Amino acid sequence: MSKDKIRVAAVGDLHCTKESGGQLRELFRQAADSADVLVLCGDLTDYGLPEEAHVLADELSGARIPILAVMGNHDYESGQQEEVCKILSSAGVRMLDGDACEIHGVGFAGVKGFAGGFGRRTLGPWGETTIKQFVNEAIAEALKLESALAKLRTSERIAVLHYSPIEATVQGEPLEIFPFLGTSRLEEPLLRYPVTAVVHGHAHRGTPEGRTVNNIPVYNVARPLLRHTYPDRPAFRLIEVAHSEPVRM
Secondary structure, three states: OOOOEEEEEEEEOOOEOOOOOOOOHHHHHHHHHHOOEEEEEOOOEOOOOHHHHHHHHHHHOOOOOOEEEEOOHHHHOOOOHHHHHHHHHHOOEEEOOOEEEEEOOEEEEEOOOOOOEOHHHOOOOOOOHHHHHHHHHHHHHHHHHHHHHHHOOOOEEEEEOOOEOOOHHHEOEOHHHHHHOEEHHHOHHHHHOOOOEEEEOOOOOOOOEEEOOOOOEEEEOEHHHHHHHOOOOOOOEEEEEEOOOOOOO
C-alpha cells in the first residue's frame, strides 16, 4: 500500500435494534468513503440479541473496508454475547477481546473494558466478595488490553475500548455515574505500551476528547455524543495515522 496516511473511522454505541434496518447503512457508506478502516466501539446492539446482530450485519454489508469491533455492556444484556459475536464475525467483522491485529501497517488492540472509577477514587478490592469480584473484572480487562498491546509490532497503534480509560472524556455525564463509565485501570497499560490514539464509547453525554497522563489522545466516539456535538458531520470520528511497516523484533 502506497498511502502515507491511513484513515480510521471510529464510532460506538450504535444500539442497533430489530427495527434499525436501513437506518445505519448510510453512516457506514460515508465511513467507507472517508476511511480505510472502520472501528466500532461497543454497544453494537441494544439488548444483545442475535436478531439485532443480524440487522447490524446487514447494515454493515455495504461498507467495503476492513471492520474491527469490541463489545459493549449492552451486547451482554441478554446473555447471548457469544452468538452476537459469532454473527458479526461471520459477516466479516474482526471482533477484538484482548486481541491484536494489523491492518495497512497500523496495529489495533481491543477490549471491552470495565468500570471502577478514576484516579484516587478508583474502587479498590476491599470488603465484600462482590466488591472484590467487581474490581477483579476491571483488572482482568486491563490485563487483556496489556496483553494485546504487547503483541503489536507496528509503530502506529490504536487502542479500541468501550469503557473510558480517563475521566476527561466522561465529563458532562452526571457525576454520580462516573465510576460506571470507565476506570483508570485501563489507562495503566497505555502507560507501559503507548499508542497513537485511544477510541472508546459508552459516555453518551461526555466530552469528545481528552488525554492520558502521558499525553495520548483519547476520543469518545459514542454516536449520540458525536451527533449532538457535530450535527453537520457524519457521526464518526476520523483519525489519520502514518502508514508504516511493522517493527521486527
